[in-house]
Amino acid sequence: MARTKIVLAGEGGQGVQSIAKILVEAGYEAGKQVLYIPNFGVEQRGGVSIAFCQIADETIGEPRYSKGDIIIMLSDRAIDRCERYVSENSTVVYDTSVCTIKPECKCKNIIGIDANKIANEKLSARVFNIIILGVLLAATNVLELSDIKNAMEKALGKKFDAKPELRELNYKALEMGMNLVKEKAAL
Amino acid sequence: MVNKLIKEDTKMFLTGNEVLAYAANAAEADFMYGYPITPQNEIMHTWCKLLPKTEAGFLQTEDEISAGFSTLGGILAGKRAFTATAGPGNVIMQDAQSMAEMMRIPFVCAVMQRGGPSTATVIYAQQETRLTCYGGNGEGFRIVYSTAGHQDLYDYMIKAFNTAWKYRFPTYVLADGYQGKMREPVMLYDPASRGIKMVPVTPSLLGEGQIGIDRKSVHMRNTYNMEEELMEVLDSYQVDYDKMAEEVAEYEEYKAEDAEILIIAHGIVARSARTAVDELREKGIKAGLFRPITIRPLAVKPLRNAVSRAKQILFTESANGQLAQMVLEKLYGLTTPYSTLYKMGVGVTGDDLVEKVESMVKSPSVV
Numbered sequence: 001m002a003r004t005k006i007v008l009a010g011e012g013g014q015g016v017q018s019i020a021k022i023l024v025e026a027g028y029e030a031g032k033q034v035l036y037i038p039n040f041g042v043e044q045r046g047g048v049s050i051a052f053c054q055i056a057d058e059t060i061g062e063p064r065y066s067k068g069d070i071i072i073m074l075s076d077r078a079i080d081r082c083e084r085y086v087s088e089n090s091t092v093v094y095d096t097s098v099c100t101i102k103p104e105c106k107c108k109n110i111i112g113i114d115a116n117k118i119a120n121e122k123l124s125a126r127v128f129n130i131i132i133l134g135v136l137l138a139a140t141n142v143l144e145l146s147d148i149k150n151a152m153e154k155a156l157g158k159k160f161d162a163k164p165e166l167r168e169l170n171y172k173a174l175e176m177g178m179n180l181v182k183e184k185a186a187l
Numbered sequence: 188m189v190n191k192l193i194k195e196d197t198k199m200f201l202t203g204n205e206v207l208a209y210a211a212n213a214a215e216a217d218f219m220y221g222y223p224i225t226p227q228n229e230i231m232h233t234w235c236k237l238l239p240k241t242e243a244g245f246l247q248t249e250d251e252i253s254a255g256f257s258t259l260g261g262i263l264a265g266k267r268a269f270t271a272t273a274g275p276g277n278v279i280m281q282d283a284q285s286m287a288e289m290m291r292i293p294f295v296c297a298v299m300q301r302g303g304p305s306t307a308t309v310i311y312a313q314q315e316t317r318l319t320c321y322g323g324n325g326e327g328f329r330i331v332y333s334t335a336g337h338q339d340l341y342d343y344m345i346k347a348f349n350t351a352w353k354y355r356f357p358t359y360v361l362a363d364g365y366q367g368k369m370r371e372p373v374m375l376y377d378p379a380s381r382g383i384k385m386v387p388v389t390p391s392l393l394g395e396g397q398i399g400i401d402r403k404s405v406h407m408r409n410t411y412n413m414e415e416e417l418m419e420v421l422d423s424y425q426v427d428y429d430k431m432a433e434e435v436a437e438y439e440e441y442k443a444e445d446a447e448i449l450i451i452a453h454g455i456v457a458r459s460a461r462t463a464v465d466e467l468r469e470k471g472i473k474a475g476l477f478r479p480i481t482i483r484p485l486a487v488k489p490l491r492n493a494v495s496r497a498k499q500i501l502f503t504e505s506a507n508g509q510l511a512q513m514v515l516e517k518l519y520g521l522t523t524p525y526s527t528l529y530k531m532g533v534g535v536t537g538d539d540l541v542e543k544v545e546s547m548v549k550s551p552s553v554v
Contacts, residue, residue, distance in 0.1 A: 012514055024370055028200040037369040042225070061462030063336075063365050063455055064534035 003056035003127045004142050005065050007085045008132075012040060012072030017131030018155075020051030023136060026143050026151035027055040035060045048081045055142050070139050072132065079103050091179070093135055099175070110137075113125035113180045132176020147173065189217045189243045189468035191261060192296070194233040204229035206337050206373055207297050209270055209380025210344035212237060213378055215297075215385050218244040221258040224276040226298035226307035228363035231271065247447040251276040259292050263407075265390025267348060273364070274303060277315050284357055285323030289409040291424070292391070293351035297344065297360045299367040302532035307475045311364035312532040313454055316509040319361050326421065328428055330358040330435055331483040333453040337373035340366060343480075345378050352386040354431045360480065363505075363533065365455050432484035439478045440493060442468065444477025448544050449497035453482050453510050454501055455534075464538035466545055474544055483543045488489040494518055498526035500548055505538060507531050526552040 006023075008017040014162060018036050027034040032055050039050040043180040049175035050067075054060050071173055074080045079101055080114060086105040092102055094110070097117035103110060121126040130152075135150055153160070160167040193213050201209070207230045211219065216271045221231045235245050244266075248254040254270050261268030267546050277298055287294035300315040302308030321327035330350050332343040343359050351358035378385065391405060398404045411417040439457070443449060456477035467474040477493045479485050494500060500523050502511035507529050516530050528535065528543045 005273050021370075025200065028372060033372070034200075034370060035371045037365050060371070060466070062537040063369060064458035064459065066536040066538035105320055 002142075003054060003058075003060065004056075004070070004137065006051075006053040006140065007052040007068035007071045007082055008053065009072065009078035009082045010049060011077065012047045014049070014050045014074055015132075016051050016074065019129045019133040019136070020053050022133060022148065022155050024053055024055070024152045025154060026147040029150060030143055030147045032142070033058060033060050034057065035063055037063055048075070048077045050078075050082070050144065054066040055140070056119050060114075061158050070136070073103060074098055074132065076101050091139060093139060111181065111184045113184070114178075115177065117178065118176060118180075119152045123169060123176070124174055126181070127169055130170050130173035131177035131180070134174040134179075135181050136177075137174070138181035143180075145174070189215060189241050191377065192240060193377055195377065196396045197375045198372060199375055200370060200372050201337065201363060202229060202370050203337055203340050204299070204316050204366055204368070205233045205377070206340045206375075207271065207360070208233035208237060209375055210427060211348075211402040212241050212243065213341075213375065214345040214494050215266070216243065216267045216269050218246075218261045218266040220246050220248055220254045220261060220268060222254045222272070222276060223325075224252045224273050225374060226301055226311075226367045227271045227273045227297065229367070230299075231296060244441050251280040252282060252516065255280035255550055256292075256294075257285070257292075258281055258294060259287060262290035262292050262294060263391045264393050265388055267309035267352075267388045268387075269297070269348070270298040271299065272326060273299045273313070273367075273548055274309075275306060277318055281318070281322040284329075285325050287357040287411055288325050288328040288424075290407045291355040293348075293355050293388075294356070294357040295347050295359075296357070297362065298359070300363040308532060309364065310532075311534060312503065313363060313456065313505040314507075314509065314532060316361070316453070316482065316504070316506060317512070319359050320513065326425070327483060328356050329483055329518070330356050330431075330481060332359065332437075332480060333361045333482045335453075335455055335458045335478070336366065337371050339433050341373055341375060345383065347355050349383070349386045350435055352388060354427070354435070356431065360365070362371050363455055377437070378539065425484055428484070434449065435481060436484050437480035438486040438489050439480055440489075441476040443475035443477050443493050443496075445473055446496070447473040447491075447498045448501060448547055449493055449499070450476045450501045450540065450544070451475065451479075451494075451511070451514060452476065452503045452535075453455070453479050456505055459535050459537050460503065460540055463511065463544065466537060466541050470545075472544060472548055477516070479510070482513065485514065488548040490514065490517060491521065494521055494523050497523055499523065499552055501528060501540070501544060501547065502526075503528040503543070505530055505533055524552045524554055526554075530542065
């Protein structure tokens with residue numbers, strides 16, 4: 001049974017839950033079984049924010065899982081909190097331009113990306129999380145780009161219609177994110 | 188009458204809190220009283236967002252004490268009213284919940300458990316199990332459905348209204364922060380399409396006409412002068428409760444028929460147990476699940492039968508044995524040994540259970 005378990009973790013305010021929602025919406029619309037649990041404290045900003053997402057072909061049983069297939073860590077605290085979800089079969093992605101430490105864990109693959117730097121220097125700080133969404137899309141490889149674009153339209157369509165250049169900016173961010181993983185995988 | 192929004196089968200991708208608001212509307216609930224507390228806020232948010240279409244009512248009170256009593260007031264006036272709460276809110280609403288028991292008011296409440304004691308976490312737990320079943324100063328004359336996902340939330344929220352109004356005991360949908368906040372697909376439907384008829388609601392007070400001429404006066408008591416007077420009433424409640432228990436008690440078994448190791452779990456943890464049972468069976472270990480759906484009252488006979496058949500029992504909860512305590516009392520006289528896997532305020536995963544059951548196979552429990 002194909003089931004992909006994702007742990008997406010960052011600081012509150014980085015947009016972790018926003019992209020998790022887009023990801024699972026895309027999965028739902030694509031006819032997959034999906035289950036998403038947001039996990040955060042009482043803070044409006046700050047604190048570690050984690051999204052547990054599952055995308056599967058068959059009915060999903062356990063809502064929470066011990067180990068993830070893809071674990072994305074977007075801050076030092078996220079690394080501290082989420083190393084426990086890493087197994088030997090996990091792919092770990094972390095942002096080298098945010099984190100000052102490197103995940104120390106036994107896993108299949110550790111990928112360092114500099115999404116925050118790219119967002120700030122080449123696009124806009126506001127699409128940092130969309131770059132990460134692109135990373136997720138490429139790393140999980142269970143959904144199509146068109147699925148994600150449709151879900152983005154549902155979540156952000158009104159903003160896009162008011163400012164069409166935002167659509168282009170977000171698509172570009174998505175593509176850059178996907179390429180980040182592809183480049184690393186090619187190495 | 189409220190406008191029902193779901194007229195035909197509609198598959199949606201919702202959070203559990205949203206599901207509960209839709210379910211209450213499908214059950215023709217016409218008023219919600221509430222006070223915000225995470226992780227159940229979106230029940231009232233959704234309920235309010237839908238108000239222009241449903242033409243139902245909502246009152247945000249000053250706290251949960253008031254939310255509980257306002258709900259009772261609405262019900263006495265003949266509204267199919269309900270409320271929802273969690274954690275410390277559930278604690279301070281207990282006075283009103285006790286009054287519902289004493290005065291046999293069909294109070295309906297969704298409880299989305301969060302970590303405890305006190306403020307603890309806003310995320311998840313199963314630590315309000317005992318409180319929801321037996322809170323307040325009384326005997327726990329309550330009916331508690333423990334759900335394990337979004338379809339359950341929809342089905343049992345609708346059912347809760349009918350159970351409450353039919354038997355006139357406070358009735359709960361006990362879920363948790365995971366179920367409230369998580370998103371998964373769910374099928375919404377008009378209860379009538381499933382042959383479900385909503386029990387009609389009638390005002391207990393505020394009837395038509397003049398008291399003493401057109402109708403008798405109504406005297407609903409929650410104060411008694413004499414000890415014996417109180418016991419007489421409560422004894423009759425106990426008789427009603429026991430009779431009702433046989434009709435409403437629900438449970439689910441999963442591969443329990445030939446299970447050598449029987450996991451006993453309720454709510455969302457039972458769902459992880461299903462995943463674990465499948466994995467264990469693949470490894471050749473005969474595991475099974477007994478999931479009480481009504482955790483008050485428990486389906487005692489099927490529970491005892493399942494436990495008698497097994498060689499070992501495993502209690503697992505996101506609490507320190509709150510369900511186990513209630514279940515063990517009902518297993519008096521049986522000698523099947525048991526083990527426990529309790530994670531206070533933390534989710535139990537399939538892997539946790541696989542590991543635990545494997546260790547039970549290697550070194551069987553003797554307790």
